[in-house]
Amino acid sequence: MKSPSVPDLGVFIKEQRTRSALSVRKLADQAGISNPYLSQIERGLRKPSAEILKSIARALEISTESLYERAGLLDTIERTGVEDSIEADPTLTRSQKQALTEIYRSFVNTTEKETT
Numbered sequence: 001m002k003s004p005s006v007p008d009l010g011v012f013i014k015e016q017r018t019r020s021a022l023s024v025r026k027l028a029d030q031a032g033i034s035n036p037y038l039s040q041i042e043r044g045l046r047k048p049s050a051e052i053l054k055s056i057a058r059a060l061e062i063s064t065e066s067l068y069e070r071a072g073l074l075d076t077i078e079r080t081g082v083e084d085s086i087e088a089d090p091t092l093t094r095s096q097k098q099a100l101t102e103i104y105r106s107f108v109n110t111t112e113k114e115t116t
Contacts, residue, residue, distance in 0.1 A: 009070040010044040016060045016090060017042075030059035047071070061094040063087060 017027050028038040032055050040046040041056075048056070050073055057064040066088065068074040086092065086100045 008044075009047075009067070010042040012070050012090070013038075013056060013060075013067070014042040016062055019091065020060055020093070022060075027056070027059055031055040062090050062092075066090040 017024070020027075022030070024038055024042070025035050028035045031038070031052070033052060037046065038056075041048050041052075048071070050068065050071075053067040053071055053073070054064050057067045065074060082104050083101055086097050086104070089097070092100070
């Protein structure tokens with residue numbers, strides 16, 4: 001397990017919140033936590049629990065694992081397949097991940113039909 005890097009985690013959460021065009025208040029409401037607590041997490045002053053990280057990930061529509069890795073709760077997961085890489089990308093929204101996965105699968109299915 002890697003050592004926790006709380007400031008990095010906070011910066012990452014803030015970047016994801018900004019990309020999602022959410023205010024601190026809106027994300028806090030969606031994650032079910034207080035504004036000051038979320039602000040402290042983003043500034044690296046507080047280390048959130050796994051349950052809080054799960055709520056934040058759900059509100060940001062990113063994988064919980066990506067936040068767990070940043071918080072040092074999980075070893076970095078080795079991703080190999082294209083679908084795993086899409087799923088692991090913290091910059092994509094859930095709907096973007098679904099769309100990319102569907103496109104990828106359509107290409108794979110087309111290629112398989114052409115080679116048989």
